[in-house]
Amino acid sequence: MVAFSEARSNRLLAVLPDAEWARWQEQLEMVEMPLGQVLYESGATLHHVYFPATAIVSLLYVMENGASAEIAVVGNEGMIGVALFMGGESTPSRAVVQSAGYGFRLRARLMLEEFNRAGPVMHLLLRYTQALITQMAQTAACNRHHSLDQQLCRWLLLSMDRLSGSQLTMTQELIANMLGVRREGVTEAALKLQKAGLIRYARGHINVLDRPGLEARTCECYAVVKREYDRLLPDQVAT
Amino acid sequence: MVAFSEARSNRLLAVLPDAEWARWQEQLEMVEMPLGQVLYESGATLHHVYFPATAIVSLLYVMENGASAEIAVVGNEGMIGVALFMGGESTPSRAVVQSAGYGFRLRARLMLEEFNRAGPVMHLLLRYTQALITQMAQTAACNRHHSLDQQLCRWLLLSMDRLSGSQLTMTQELIANMLGVRREGVTEAALKLQKAGLIRYARGHINVLDRPGLEARTCECYAVVKREYDRLLPDQVAT
DNA sequence: ATCGGTAGGTGCGCTATCGAACATACGGTG
DNA sequence: CACCGTATGTTCGATAGCGCACCTACCGAT
Numbered sequence: 001m002v003a004f005s006e007a008r009s010n011r012l013l014a015v016l017p018d019a020e021w022a023r024w025q026e027q028l029e030m031v032e033m034p035l036g037q038v039l040y041e042s043g044a045t046l047h048h049v050y051f052p053a054t055a056i057v058s059l060l061y062v063m064e065n066g067a068s069a070e071i072a073v074v075g076n077e078g079m080i081g082v083a084l085f086m087g088g089e090s091t092p093s094r095a096v097v098q099s100a101g102y103g104f105r106l107r108a109r110l111m112l113e114e115f116n117r118a119g120p121v122m123h124l125l126l127r128y129t130q131a132l133i134t135q136m137a138q139t140a141a142c143n144r145h146h147s148l149d150q151q152l153c154r155w156l157l158l159s160m161d162r163l164s165g166s167q168l169t170m171t172q173e174l175i176a177n178m179l180g181v182r183r184e185g186v187t188e189a190a191l192k193l194q195k196a197g198l199i200r201y202a203r204g205h206i207n208v209l210d211r212p213g214l215e216a217r218t219c220e221c222y223a224v225v226k227r228e229y230d231r232l233l234p235d236q237v238a239t
Numbered sequence: 240m241v242a243f244s245e246a247r248s249n250r251l252l253a254v255l256p257d258a259e260w261a262r263w264q265e266q267l268e269m270v271e272m273p274l275g276q277v278l279y280e281s282g283a284t285l286h287h288v289y290f291p292a293t294a295i296v297s298l299l300y301v302m303e304n305g306a307s308a309e310i311a312v313v314g315n316e317g318m319i320g321v322a323l324f325m326g327g328e329s330t331p332s333r334a335v336v337q338s339a340g341y342g343f344r345l346r347a348r349l350m351l352e353e354f355n356r357a358g359p360v361m362h363l364l365l366r367y368t369q370a371l372i373t374q375m376a377q378t379a380a381c382n383r384h385h386s387l388d389q390q391l392c393r394w395l396l397l398s399m400d401r402l403s404g405s406q407l408t409m410t411q412e413l414i415a416n417m418l419g420v421r422r423e424g425v426t427e428a429a430l431k432l433q434k435a436g437l438i439r440y441a442r443g444h445i446n447v448l449d450r451p452g453l454e455a456r457t458c459e460c461y462a463v464v465k466r467e468y469d470r471l472l473p474d475q476v477a478t
Numbered sequence: 479a480t481c482g483g484t485a486g487g488t489g490c491g492c493t494a495t496c497g498a499a500c501a502t503a504c505g506g507t508g
Numbered sequence: 509c510a511c512c513g514t515a516t517g518t519t520c521g522a523t524a525g526c527g528c529a530c531c532t533a534c535c536g537a538t
Contacts, residue, residue, distance in 0.1 A: 143379055
């Protein structure tokens with residue numbers, strides 16, 4: 001159970017109607033989410049759903065040969081575990097904490113009960129799922145058509161949006177894993193950005209110096225996804 | 240309204256509980272779905288949802304520069320327009336008939352009413368949506384890591400599964416559009432398959448001669464998606 | 479029988495990205 | 509303060525796919 005009103009630093013929790021929030025407060029469990037933690041494994045049954053507050057989580061697909069690709073990023077605007085209420089108890093992807101922080105979780109059974117009330121919670125979660133679908137679709141198209149340089153910018157911007165401040169802790173190796181490219185490729189792309197004065201990079205710490213600069217270099221995919229999230233998940237939700 | 244029991248050649252319609260089916264029968268409209276028809280445009284409000292019977296529909300993302308990429312394929316196992324009940328009235332993608340045929344459609348308002356009964360229909364549609372999500376996620380990963388040769392095999396297999404018979408009507412140009420690659424690339428890949436005796440190709444008609452051969456050449460993505468569809472959408476659904 | 483349009487096949491130079499090997503450099507630990 | 513592991517930077521040859529130009533072949537219409 002959570003006494004902290006900080007739980008509402010997750011935007012889905014923040015827009016819960018008062019009645020639901022009163023119930024949930026009893027059941028939400030605050031959890032640390034350390035770097036690299038696996039929230040669920042491909043094909044495994046989901047026992048909790050997670051609502052990140054300060055952490056960022058990647059949904060990754062890991063191929064048979066070990067290569068991986070990020071399918072979507074989830075931060076304090078969303079939740080991990082939509083497959084639970086969509087009716088598959090699992091998904092063929094893995095959820096990994098990409099940036100350490102904390103969040104909240106709810107037991108699967110409770111989440112299902114709440115969803116099945118078929119009220120505002122359900123509609124909120126479905127709209128969120130729709131936003132997530134958009135992100136996945138855009139990722140598919142972006143993987144097909146855009147350069148590593150552009151994708152790195154997109155990725156940095158997506159991460160920035162989910163953090164406070166302009167600093168992120170993230171090695172190039174990690175980023176390469178997420179984007180499904182070679183580490184050297186990320187090094188080169190990051191150097192270009194650094195030389196252009198858009199970021200500063202040092203041993204796992206990235207400082208974004210010129211956000212508009214990144215936005216100018218990224219592909220349309222970033223804006224499309226952001227617009228869709230804003231459209232589907234406004235700060236105030238009609239209850 | 241539809242008198243034909245053939246409506247049930249769409250697998251989602253086929254597993255509707257009797258009570259729902261009785262209601263729907265009055266409302267379903269049979270429609271021709273000619274090659275190239277756009278069922279909905281990116282960002283446009285959805286007025287109907289579609290249940291293909293013999294047609295195949297591609298969900299495409301079209302980029303600003305005109306390049307396109309297929310996000311998912313929908314045939315008689317599914318429906319087009321999940322964004323409707325997910326709560327966005329639109330999606331930033333386009334739905335195009337990729338293989339002509341017929342299908343059924345339902346007015347948006349009716350679909351929403353049925354969904355909001357929060358009964359078996361809702362759960363069926365959500366499970367379907369989950370399967371669709373898997374397909375999109377896999378497409379993203381596949382676009383990142385697999386060769387055009389492999390992807391062509393995947394695409395042919397996905398199409399085969401949604402058709403009766405082993406023949407499909409489809410120019411290389413069209414396939415290139417779907418896969419988001421050059422037409423020449425498809426030509427080369429298709430030639431390899433033809434020389435290996437797996438398919439025969441002639442002016443927009445493809446004959447699959449050796450399906451197991453295609454399965455042997457494709458990437459894991461095909462099997463992962465198929466397995467997940469079978470898991471989430473069994474022929475008989477508990478009501 | 480000819481013509482024109484569409485579908486498919488080929489060749490060529492170019493670029494992004496890969497895979498691998500190796501070089502440097504920072505920073506915490508003892 | 510010396511050491512070592514991790515993080516980053518550099519180079520090089522290989523290759524898949526691109527963009528473009530052009531060719532061939534088939535089909536149907538006049």
